[in-house]
Amino acid sequence: MASAFQGFRFKLGGIPVLVRPGFFMLPAIGASNLPPTQAALAVAIVLGSILLHELGHAIAMRGFGRTASIELHMMGGLTFWQQDVRPSVSERLIVSLAGPGIQLVPGVVAFAAWRYGAFSPETQWALRLLVFVNIGWALVNLLPVLPWDGGNSFDALLELLTGRPRPRLVGWVSLVIGALVVAFALWERWMMLGYLGGMGILYGFRRQRSASLPEPLPEGR
Secondary structure, three states, X not given: OOOOOOOEEEEEOOEEEEEOHHHHHHHHHHOOXXXXXXXXXXXXXXXXXXXXXXXXXXXXXXXXXXXXEEEEEOOEEEEEEOOXXXXXXXXXXXXXXXXXXXXXXXXXXXXXXXXXXXXXXXXXHHHHHHHHHHHHHHHHHOOOOOOOHHHHHHHHHHHHHHOOOOHHHHHHHHHHHHHHHHHHHHHHOOHHHHHHHHHHHHHHHHHHOOOOOOOOOOEOO
């Protein structure tokens, strides 16, 4: 058990998980204007969805015989490859897609229940939130923007299709899409979306200047 300042640790299916104290901060702030019951449910849905996303990455890593560990922090989560590993292109592609991919499962189930089921208004509200978090966030995460899953997937897919890394193309795509995301976020005043786009600009700039293979960075940002 880590100190309260560092967070706390546990294992889920043999996968080590470290939860930083800041992990709870943004969902709690976002739900602060809701009634207490809805606020608690909203925080649980958001945090559970983030953990599920990271488990998708970790399960895929373990499927390739790699060890994995998860860290949940204020801006979301990270899933780490085992130390000193150099994953293959196909491993990078599948692991990157596994996080948002596993999120789509509860999202689709919640959408079907919301669309075709007969539930109370409170349950309908929870189902809509599940759809937004697990489908909406997953689709945004799949945009070809580094260092997020869509950017990593695009990077690996181009290398797989062309037979060699395409760092400059991947970097420029991340730069352009990231800038468009920032512009949209400013228009709509969505802070988190602006953060995603801003990181896309920064990492896109770094990637298009690099002719080397990408490092096996943590997944699931």
